Structure formats: C-alpha cells, structure tokens
Amino acid sequence: MIAQTAISMLLTSVAVYAATERRRSPVVALLSIIAAAAGLYFTWTPDHATQVAMWAGVGRGVDLVLYIWVCISLIVLLNLHLKLRRQMDLVTVMARTIALAEARHRLSEKADRRRFPEAVRDR
C-alpha cells in the first residue's frame, strides 16, 4: 500500500508535468501522460498487469510496470533534449543580435571617420 501510494504520487507528478509541457512539446506530453496513466492503472491493478504482461510476452506484471517506468524515463530524457534545443534557439537569437549590433556600430564608426576625419583624429 505504501509503495503503491508513493509510486502513484510520482506518476501523477509526471502526468501533471507532462500536461504543463503540452504546448511546447505536444507529442512528448501525450506519450508521457499515456505512460503515466498506464503506470497508475497497473500499480493499483497488479492482476491486470500480469494478464497484459503475459499477453505481451513480457513475463510478470511487475516487469511490465518496470518497462513502463523505463519508457517514462526515456520520454522525460527526450523532453530534456528538446528543452536544450529550445535553449540553443534562444542563444542563437542572442548571438545574432550581438553580432549585428557590433557590425552596425563598426559601420557607423567607419562612416563617421569618412565624414569627420578631423573630429576622429582629435578624439
């Protein structure tokens, strides 16, 4: 009972987290929610887990739950990877902004040097 409650709380957290990510990564969110829901169901109905496991050729119900947990972990890993890619998108925008601003500044300085050579010399 204690273990089931603890696992249920963790799986519910996964489902809630997945729901918050659904706008950014809809596919990952959906897969996570399905996996979490399946995990929750089999945690409280271990007999069904055993029947499904035998049908799927897995062996024991507890093995099935373990495999579902592995799937959840891989999906969460995928989500982290996608977050990193999004971070890289932001870094790109920032780096581009800096690069273009510097180029504009250099061009403006060059134009000033051509227009006001004395002013630049005296500076």
Added chain:
Amino acid sequence: MWVVIAAYNEASVIGRVINEVKRRGYPVVVVDDGSSDRTADASAAAHVLVRHPINLGQGAALQTGIDFALERGADVIVTFDADGQHRAADIEKLVQAIRVADVDFALGSRFLGCSDGVPVARRVLLKAATLFTQLTTGLRISDTHNGLRAMTRRGAGVVRLRQNRMAHASEMLSQIAASGLGYIEVPVTIEYSAYSMAKGQTIGDALTILLDLFARRLYR
C-alpha cells in the same frame, strides 16, 4: 544586392573567395561563425564582417547574413560558400534567372551544370537527399544541398532558418515549398578540391540532418 558568405575556420581560402566575388562588382558580407583561426582577419577585404561571438553553425550564419542584407535594403541576396567550391561567375547567372523567369529563388545545381570529381559516395548521398526533399516537400530539385542560391527580398522574407547546422538546406527548401513562391534551378559549377572535400558532409552528417529535422517537428 548583397552576397552573403558564411565562414568557419576558412582563413586559408576566404581572402581569395572574397576577392573573386568583389572583382565581379558585388558587395560582400562575411559572417564569421565564431572561427578559432584568423578567418576574421583574412576577411578584411569584405565590405562588411559580421562576427558571431560563438560558433552556431552554417545555417545560423546564413540567417544572420540574410538579416543583415535585408536591413541594408537588399533587393537580391546571394548565398555563396566560403570554401572556394563556387565560381563567382555563376552569381550573374542566378541573378539573371530571377529577373528573366520572374521568380523569387534561383537555386544552383551542380547536376545541371558541372561537377567534375564528385566521389561516388558523395553523389549517392546527394541523390538520396534529393529524393528525400522531393518526398517531403514536393519540390522537383536536382541538387538540394548546393550553397549557391539567389533570392529576392520577398523570397528572403519567407526564409527563417532555425536549423543552425547542416539541416538548414532542407529547411530552406521546405520553406520555399510552403511559401508557394516561384523558384528555378540554374546550372552552376562546383570545383572540388582536397580542401573542400575534407569539409564536406559525410554519411554521419546525413543522419544528424535527419535527426535535426525530426527533432524540430517535436517542439515549437
């Protein structure tokens, strides 16, 4: 008009490439993509040098160059490789094609033009990329990874490269297909050298491109 050259560690060739393009009368903007060698110094002949503070990838560098050219009011933007594979003489062909055919994109094709010395493996890889592009975008293009292209201001406006690395070529073609704007392929010459071959794409790069394209579909 602006010619955009994205460069990463091309100190040994970039000067010659820039001068070849300038000799034809085109303004050149070089985007130094965080090079660790003296590419920036060697690009002194360029009209403008834009420097990424870190290395982001060819796709990111091209988009930076395109953004710069649009800011400067360019009516036509040409992308040109930094490794010396392209011929500056082909730029005029692309620009003329845009004007004569009244399209927004002129895409260079080595398979319509001249590509002596293409290794068999590279040719197979490029053909596979062509097939992939035809299946995913519907574009009937013979050379999907040719960096020599010209686009009008309107065409450049629909291009928004988010693929920083080598998948940008496929991404650009997807955006061209989605925009419905006109395009034409133009025969160009690719001059392979030991230097440029060493920098070319491998099968591993092709797998990375597929992964990048797939991953992009998974998030917004």
